[in-house]
Amino acid sequence: MFTQISSSLCKMLPQYKPYHFIYRNKRNTIPRVPPTAIRSLSTATEEPVPVPIIQYDKLVKCITANECLVVDVRSNEEVDKTGGIPKSINVPLKDIVATFSLSNEQFERKFQILKPSSTDLIVCYCYVGKRSIKACGKLIAMGYKHVMNYSSGWKN
Known part of the structure; x- marks a missing residue:
């Protein structure tokens, strides 16, 4: 299951290879993803909206x-x-x-x-x-x- 998740994450985030997803232990195989990947993933479906700045x-x-x-x-x-x-x-x-x-x-x-x-x-x-x-x-x-x-x- 997590192999599928990591390969799908790699497709969404091509800058990360499967070896970037390290498993913590054998019982709870939780993929460890760099924080930047998580931020990118959370906005993968959303277009960032430019907001003008007022001085x-x-x-x-x-x-x-x-x-x-x-x-x-x-x-x-x-x-x-x-x-x-x-x-x-x-x-x-x-x-x-x-x-x-x-x-x-x-x-x-x-x-x-x-x-x-x-x-x-x-x-x-x-x-x-x-x-x-x-x-x-x-x-x-x-x-x-x-x-x-x-x-x-x-x-x-």
Whole structure:
């Protein structure tokens, strides 16, 4: 069984040969795969979505002119502890899909702002920029067309 798995993995990941899959012991024959192969395998069926990055000066202009919705995807505890960018809303990464799936009325009731349309600009940020890139990918998958990542994150 694991021979079939390792040969199918090798077909999907041609840079790895069957000897890259080492078995730990005879009872639990678990293939050991390099971490990069696992990452490649997990995205083998998904096309990576390029997410544009917004720079600090453009973000400030965007916020000042009320041209975008800024979404802080850190946990509520992190935001309570450190604060956030003015005029941003806090939607933890784990809740991003559920929150942006709310009806217009529910979204407005929860955040006291209009829910963005699929063509409005949404900027996501977090502490260093890793969670925000995931949030951007989820929003793009939901059909939002103008999503940007503030990759400098809150710490900058």
